[in-house]
Amino acid sequence: MAQDNVLNALDLAKTQWYHFTAIVIAGMGFFTDAYDLFSIANVTKLLGRIYYTHPDHKKPGTLPPGPSMAVNGVALVGTLAGQLFFGWLGDKLGRKKVYGMTLALMVISSLASGLSFGSSAKGVISTLCFFRFWLGFGIGGDYPLSATIMSEYANKRTRGAFIAAVFAMQGFGILVGGVVSIIVSTAFDHAYDTPTFREDPVRSLPPRADYVWRIILMFGAVPAAMTFYSRAKMPETARYTALVAKNAKQAALDMSKVLQVELEADEQQKSSERSGSNNFGLFSAEFARRHGLHLLGTCATWFLLDIAYYSSNLFQKDIYTAVKWLPAAADMNAIHEVYRVARAQVLIALCGTVPGYWFTVAFIDILGRFFIQLMGFFFMTVFMFALAFPYNHWKNDNTTGFLVMYALTFFFANFGPNATTFIVPAEIFPARLRSTCHGISAAAGKAGAIVGAFGFLYASQSQTKGQQDAGYPTGIGMKNTLIILGCINFVGMLFTFLVPEAKGKSLEEISRENEEEEGDQPAATSRTINPV
Template sequence: MFTNWPARRHACSSLFCHLHGAGSALLYRVLDAVTSVKCETRRARKQVKVLEALDVAGTQLYHFTTIVIAGMGFFTDAYDLFSVSLIADLLGHIYYHSADGRLPGNVAGAVSGVALCGTVLGQLFFGWLGDRMGRKRIYGVTLKLMVVCSLASGLSFHNKPKCVVTTLCFFRFWLGFGVGGDYPLSATIMSEYANKRTRGAFIAAVFAMQGLGNLAAGAVVLVLSASFKNTAAYDTDQLGQADYVWRIVLMLGAVPALLTYYWRMKMPETARYTALIAKNLKLAASDMAAVLDIDFVSDMDAEAVVKQQDEFGLFSMEFLHKHGRQLLGTTVCWFVLDVVFYSLNLFMKDIFSGIGWFGDAAEMSPLEQTYKIARMQAIIVVGGSLPRYFLTVLFVDRIGRIKIQLMGFTMMTIFMIGLAAPYKFWSKPSMHAGFAIMYALILFFANFGPNSTTFIVPTEIFPTRLRSTCNGISAAGGKCGAIIGVLWFQYSHTSIRSSLLLLAGCNLVGVMFTLALPESKGMSLEDITGEMEEESEPSQESATIAEVEFIHSVEIL
């Protein structure tokens, strides 16, 4: 074949030059036609006009109203989940007569972890139900459950300690069940109402209510413990007064949920659920026109496209191919984040006690100890948590979700190693303030980082019909991490220093899995998921010209 190759190469070159001079115009026309056909056969995006109007709508009062309504669920969530760590020592003093307020290991694990177990199941169940029955309908159910169980938790009366703790754990499990349902529903509702330009900020603002709920828990415990501690009755009946405090703290968790119940029931179903799942474009437009100042145009032409959309399920190969890696990424990132975040929050008092922050607990009265713990938590939240929530709202749509998440995991790792490596160094009284600053910086980058973005991303990158379900799965993965963190601190008997190094390792895992996630800032939800696409058939003329594509080059011998 390669005999006399120089002569053949010369002949081919001469032929190519001749053809190039005589037929270049025709060649380019053929290439243009082929390219045109290929473009026509690509999947073209078809946007429903009501959804397009939502994507480009300016920020309006109803957007802020939705932030408050959805956000109060997270306010209640954080208050209920984190307040128990502040009053756990009171239970130890009252029912187990512990000198330092510590509960027995199995009791402490149950009180701290039972609500998280309920949260996992609630996220899975209500997340799935939100995609089947609608976001609004299930939203009211979770709120009622939270109100009833908050009140019932404070009414756990009995003479025997075991019965009190058992009743408390029972109602806190169902409280967690309701709290879990609020996660995927609140996130999904806010993402489906928001415009594409500020969607990240709106979702982050909803999640920021968690910081206010955490602060409220510390503030309520602070005020109540100070008030009861300074009464005349406290001098003669310390345990009796302390018993009032923990009950009132838990029952007040029902207040914010009650305040928003009416407005939740007045909210219309999201337009994306009505249009893309219920497939009622007319109702979707009328619902949005009732609450937003936008002109919605009739879009009957899109009905056929909506009805023809793929209906692949969660366990289908198509979902695995399109979104499987993304679901694994969001779940693992949320898992390792909550191992760290809940460990740092629920066992904050133990970590600070290890460096002698509170002094000798055995020498303090129950409410005095609780007062100091609540004061410390309030300082940490104000100094480290709250500022990051506002920074996330400001920058998440400018910097991007993935960059913020990578930055957060990385900085948490650095500061956590900074606490763990010289842990004994921080036990010096003169270094306590420095330890608190470093701890606050960890929480700062947790919140201006993965604690926010792990909540935002799953609400944007999955199809509408599976959005609430996938958010619930991702969130449930996170709460499984929280349970593991609680059990680790409670039962491992590992030193605080070793535990902090382990948590730093979790952050590094989060960095790796974050790289598997797509950036979603500034895009329509339908652009991100690709769910509103239709096949465009090429015209007959283009198809005829496209036959040239099957003309292959023939070797010239």
């Protein structure tokens, strides 16, 4: 069958240059995603000092709980909405048609975030939140589309590594976000390093400090804009064209343009294959029978993972202050505080975040998705508890040890469920529902991120009056938060058992796309495909 010829050729295709090109094109979207989502953590304290420092007070201002939750969480709300909408649209219109929309929205919204305006603090924060919602909406679309496109281009032997490599660009986005913040804050800090400013760093806020956070946020448009043309030139994935559009001939032509394979598809077969089987919908009993538990597993594990992962990432600055790695706000000027927070972020990214992503790339097609996810949840649980129970020891006597173990939680998040929860939904569902199911799974993750972001902030505020006035969480509040996060990771281990292993299987085999309905034997999954 012409359709099977196309699918077999994709599974057997040798790793070649276009695979790496596709990784870069899709990966730069995730680079931008991570930069935009996590760079806000570097400038949140600066926003508080610029817009909420009272001129008659000697203490630096901080964002009140409401604005702080909005600034940190509104992009996540937009991301959740974008994942659901663009995931569905990617299955309806095709991956290629929707892919450029998400990138354009990210570029425009990144620039607009830096141009946020208003005659008061409330006005500026409100417009910033508005633009960051739409930024998140574009970012949300990138999740299901990038994962689906990469999975449908890849051969089965290295598919996991290719999808993981796309997601690993997120680590570089976090890293570059910190580096850009360091460069910008250093330039502006030195420009106003005057005796008066050094004597009264809190009240002598540089007149151009407002530029710092704007430049940092606007830089997120640069990497996205660089890949816009490349995305526009990408052909539709052959699997979508063959299985959803049912045009095997066009799929063969598209694939031949970018991959070094030769295919001949009969024009007469272009729309006739598998037209009668596997047409069940997302809300059908047949989908529930075949993939209901799988979807529950991908949603639950991503939800639980993101509670821990995003709360830790977005509030790194509070954790660093709590363990006294960063000095109190009153001991440094506003711009230097950006530098210190960003420097801490870069160190954690270099030691834990980035290596974890690339360990997944290296080992996922060897160890498998299930093992890596289970291992990651296990060690995140261990390290969260190890940080929580002797918390006062780490805080008062061994700050370095705390930071090492904290970095290890990020390492095993990324050499673990943070990567696998992104990869697996792009592999285990049928082609016509793949983007939608990935979007639903990712949206469940962002719901967890919202819970983590808002919940962590709430926990940090439920302290003594003196601790609230200091602007950071310490003591029993932080300890309890870490215990809760450890328990969440443990539950994530349990839900991992609902997710099937996709290592070494074709997409059609793992999604059972070649099966007839109601228990018939597979029509074509029994074919043997030798790895290249």
